[in-house]
Amino acid sequence: MQVAVDGPAGSGKSTVCKKVAINNNLMYLDTGAMYRSVAYLSLKFDRDKLLDIVEKVEFIFSDNGSKLSLSIDGMIEDVTDIIRSSEVTANASVVSADEKIRNILTAKQQIIASSNDIIMEGRDITTVVLKNADVKIFLTASVEERAKRRYAEVKGKTDKSYDEILADIIRRDDIDSNRDIAPLTKSDDSYELDTTALTLDEVICEIGKLIVEKRG
Ligand code: DC
DSSP, X not given: OEEEEEOOTTSSHHHHHHHHXXXXXXXXXXHHHHHHHHXXXXXXXXXXXXXXXXHHOXXXXXXTTTEEEEEETTEEEEOTTXXXXXXXXXXXXXXTTOHHHHHHHHHHHHHHHHTSOEEEEESSIIIIITTTOSEEEEEEOOHHHHHHHHHHHHBTTBOOOHHHHHHHHHHHHHHHHHOSSSOOOOOTTSEEEXXXXXXXXXXXXXXHHHHHHHHO
């Protein structure tokens, strides 16, 4: 069983997919965390070295996909928190527009999906990585609602105002949707779920139904 979920920043993909994974006995894979990890590595290495490292890095997800460590040449580093910093977040849009990086990560994601029942979320999962997934979902919400949720999530952990968070989300939407390679877009065969007026439980229940229908 392959469930592919795409959607813009702050649409609630991670929270929803983690829960759906547990309820339906699926592995959860957050591909955004992989791009964020590469963004983190790009702050340490020049581009040639970076490509070499991205080829060989092993992504070790644990705790239902909530924690991530990188294994490079036998050295293991927990990057769970550092990849959420604003410096890495800003840089993630840059590395994710790099075709060579995308090709390497796409291949790694496809290998993981080939041997696991999985729910994978990102920006190009329904359109590129798992084009033939059993269930394809485009998760969205209004930009104001997404900013509101993100603000509630980071309040107290950052000094950013709601308006700054809203501006960040608008900027990331623009970059993710307008880049040349694998832009964020809803494929014709994806089920669009607008979560603006839905509770978390309602969204989880809706996706659960689609999975059960497909499993027969
Ligand atoms: O979902 P997120 O905010 O953690 O994603 C981090 C960055 O990676 C964001 O700039 C979008 C990009 N990304 C991507 O281009 N393709 C994916 N499959 C997942 C994320």
